Amino acid sequence: MAVDVIMPQMGESIAEGTIVKWLKGVGESVDRDEPLFEISTDKVDAEIPSPSAGVLLEILVPEGKTVEINTVVGRIGAAGEAKQPADRPAPSAPKPAAAPVKPAPAPTPAPAPAAAPQSPPSFTRSSPVVQKIAAEHGVDVSLVEGTGEGGRVTKKDIMDYIASGSAAAPPVTPAQPAAPARPAVPTAPSPGPAAPKAPAPPKAAVFAAGQEEVREQMSIMRRKIAEHMVMSKHTSPHVYTIFEVDMNEVVKRRDASKREFEAEGVKLTFLPYFIEACIRGIKEYPIINSSVDGDTVIYKKTVNVGIAVALENGLIVPVIKHADQMNLLGLAKTAADLGERARTKRLVPDDVQGGTFTITNVGVFGGTFGLPIINQPQAAIMGIGTIMKRPVVIDDAIAIRPIVYLSLSYDHRIVDGADAARFLTVVKRELEKPAGA
Amino acid sequence: MPVTTYIDAIKEGIWEEMEKDERVFILGEDVGIYGGAFKVTKGMLDKFGPMRVIDTPISESAIVGAAIGAALVGMRPVAEMQFIDFISCAFDQIVNFAAKCRYRWGAGVPIVVRGPSGGGVHGGPFHSQNPEAYFFNVPGLKIVCPSTAYDAKGLIKAAIRDPDPVLYFEHKFLYRRIKEDLPTEDFVVPIGKAAIRRQGEDLSIITYGAMVYKALEAAEALAGMGIDVEVLDLRSILPLDEEAILATAKKTSKVIVLHEATLTGGPGGEVVARIAEKAFEYLDGPIVRIAPPDTPVPYSPPLEEAFLPQTMDIVEKAKKLAAY
Known part of the structure; x- marks a missing residue:
């Protein structure tokens, strides 16, 4: 019996996906759960494991083509099995077949049998008590941000959600976990990729002899980045402020803690220190952690810090949720985990949602500083330049110090230059405070 | 006194x-x-x-x-x-x-x-x-x-x-x-009535006998990690105080059943079954049993220590369940 391979639903608002790459060729054997193909959607890119073991009998949707979810994209069966049954249309026209027609292996509307364990299918993992509370309060569990193992929605999550949701009417409330990212908010499209970090080395276009230009279709991710960047510049008047920060003390602090973090299996970078300093700044100047909704300003209690991660052919901004409640180790661990999963395409939609402030490291690729574009609907984004030893004047003497330029791009509708400078002053103060202080 | x-x-x-x-x-x-x-x-x-x-x-x-x-x-x-x-x-x-x-x-x-x-x-x-x-x-x-x-x-x-x-x-x-210190006047403890030894919100440990103390030690350690544990001492295991068992399960939604009798066929299985049957809709995680493995009690002191549930075993399983 051949098994249909379908385009899985990667998040409840996702309607279509693009086959980026087939990892197996027709006739090649594949194990159950072995990566079979890569897809790209509005929210995430992911490797999709094979729904069963066997031989890839046919590929119905070629690379680069975008199809609706639940479309059969390929078939797996025993070696030598008939390539296709008589009642199937020719593969040349892979109709995005209305999925329910075929005998779907599971009864749920979008079972996505091919979905990887880490990618949420159409249902949200919860528990009996969560289902009961959801039914009593008429809550859609899939809207609740899960903090349990594997993203499970726990009893506490749904209770918090209900508590925050019932108080959602006044504009100044703690950030409601999921609402800002819901597609229903027209001014706030999914917080996708943010300000371009230094782009990955572009693939050199191959010009045939005599050819003056090469045209290449944008990837979904590229298209989304393009749309989002234009929208952001269109929405927010950007203003930029740049501060110079002496990293001498952070270097000392990091050197002192490095070993300890290594024992925990975490490589300690400078990033957690910047995040920590930003959170201090936000606590003192909450306007930095806000967003605009019509003519109201929404201040957010929780600080969810997006970290721009450069990918081979674009970038993505996974979010450290509740960063304001983490210590340095927690920040380091979470940032490392998200970065790793971003690069290995194992992020789930929830990982890129709910950000309230973003940090982008323009220094990774050598930039002295950068002027990033705001990740809507946030109010500000901070760029970190390269940390470089420079001569500086201290007490009328010239010293060599590791210096970094921090740039803040902010939405001038709600953040004034003075606010930005005050915020950066706190960030600078936190980073420059003596080790051990 | x-x-x-x-x-x-x-x-x-x-x-x-x-x-x-x-x-x-x-x-x-x-x-x-x-x-x-x-x-x-x-x-x-x-x-x-x-x-x-x-x-x-x-x-x-x-x-x-x-x-x-x-x-x-x-x-x-x-x-x-x-x-x-x-x-x-x-x-x-x-x-x-x-x-x-x-x-x-x-x-x-x-x-x-x-x-x-x-x-x-x-x-x-x-x-x-x-x-x-x-x-x-x-x-x-x-x-x-x-x-x-x-x-x-x-x-x-x-x-x-x-x-x-x-x-x-x-x-x-x-x-x-x-x-x-015991009261000087005559008193009895009714058979079939459990007692809450520690109030908690996040997770319940249902146990009896010497394991009550291990549960309380674990609860102390877990409190330092922000996990608020309730400890229910069954006191009688036949008849079971079903009312108290279901009440704590419904309250915290996460339950560990702990005893010193070996795992398979131990009284904990019955406690788990009653919760699964009568408080299913209140559960926010699997019901976890902690009990010695299915072997005789070893004589060797280090082996006996490994055999008996220890405070850290309980802490580890409780942490996992709390995070579930």
């Missing part, structure tokens, strides 16, 4: 019942002249005389059989098993006669069979067991497992006054480690 040990609480309970009710008497191996292997009955022979404090031959079946006979003619015998492990020798008397008498002939058998159970004292495989599971499946019996001195006294009195057979499993590890 007089401070009473767990073992003295048992003795006081029996003593007071013997003073109050002349039908109450004790019998067992070395309970008289020697005062009992653990000295639970020390001094009783002098006080109550050889008619009420009877040294028996080494035959648990005979001890329980004699107790049943005496009970049927109106006495209130308290039979001691020198180590509770030996109760298996009296199995037939207990399960086929004592437990069924009321159902079959309308004659209650008000006996108490008591003895030291449990490990942690390097007693090896024949002197460390927790045999409650063998009897847990026997209608007609009651089983109690006190963890505090107060309960030790209150439950032995309740057991003696009960009109049906009660198995009283005291924990030898607690004998002289637990000390409490």
Whole structure:
């Protein structure tokens, strides 16, 4: 019996996906759960494991083509099995077949049998008590941000959600976990990729002899980045402020803690220190952690810090949720985990949602500083330049110090230059405070 | 203030019942002249005389059989098993006669069979067991497992006054480690009633006997990690206090069942089943059992330590469940 391979639903608002790459060729054997193909959607890119073991009998949707979810994209069966049954249309026209027609292996509307364990299918993992509370309060569990193992929605999550949701009417409330990212908010499209970090080395276009230009279709991710960047510049008047920060003390602090973090299996970078300093700044100047909704300003209690991660052919901004409640180790661990999963395409939609402030490291690729574009609907984004030893004047003497330029791009509708400078002053103060202080 | 040990609480309970009710008497191996292997009955022979404090031959079946006979003619015998492990020798008397008498002939058998159970004292495989599971499946019996001195006294009195057979499993590890001030007035602890030993919101540990203390230690450690643990001490395992079990499960939605009896077929399975059946909609995670592996109790001290659930085992499993 051949098994249909379908385009899985990667998040409840996702309607279509693009086959980026087939990892197996027709006739090649594949194990159950072995990566079979890569897809790209509005929210995430992911490797999709094979729904069963066997031989890839046919590929119905070629690379680069975008199809609706639940479309059969390929078939797996025993070696030598008939390539296709008589009642199937020719593969040349892979109709995005209305999925329910075929005998779907599971009864749920979008079972996505091919979905990887880490990618949420159409249902949200919860528990009996969560289902009961959801039914009593008429809550859609899939809207609740899960903090349990594997993203499970726990009893506490749904209770918090209900508590925050019932108080959602006044504009100044703690950030409601999921609402800002819901597609229903027209001014706030999914917080996708943010300000371009230094782009990955572009693939050199191959010009045939005599050819003056090469045209290449944008990837979904590229298209989304393009749309989002234009929208952001269109929405927010950007203003930029740049501060110079002496990293001498952070270097000392990091050197002192490095070993300890290594024992925990975490490589300690400078990033957690910047995040920590930003959170201090936000606590003192909450306007930095806000967003605009019509003519109201929404201040957010929780600080969810997006970290721009450069990918081979674009970038993505996974979010450290509740960063304001983490210590340095927690920040380091979470940032490392998200970065790793971003690069290995194992992020789930929830990982890129709910950000309230973003940090982008323009220094990774050598930039002295950068002027990033705001990740809507946030109010500000901070760029970190390269940390470089420079001569500086201290007490009328010239010293060599590791210096970094921090740039803040902010939405001038709600953040004034003075606010930005005050915020950066706190960030600078936190980073420059003596080790051990 | 007089401070009473767990073992003295048992003795006081029996003593007071013997003073109050002349039908109450004790019998067992070395309970008289020697005062009992653990000295639970020390001094009783002098006080109550050889008619009420009877040294028996080494035959648990005979001890329980004699107790049943005496009970049927109106006495209130308290039979001691020198180590509770030996109760298996009296199995037939207990399960086929004592437990069924009321159902079959309308004659209650008000006996108490008591003895030291449990490990942690390097007693090896024949002197460390927790045999409650063998009897847990026997209608007609009651089983109690006190963890505090107060309960030790209150439950032995309740057991003696009960009109049906009660198995009283005291924990030898607690004998002289637990000390409490007890009320001077007469009191009983009702059979079939559990007690909350620690209030908590995040997770429940349902347990009994010596494991109550491991659960409380774990709860302390977990409190430092922001996990608020409730500890329910069953006190009686037959009948189970279902109301208390379901209440704590519904309250915290996450449950660990912990006991010193080995895992498979242990009383914990029944607790889990009742929660799964009657509080399913309140659960926010799998119900976790913590119990020794399915092996005899090892003699070697490090092996015994590995065999018995330890505080850190509980902490680790609780952390996982809390994060689930």
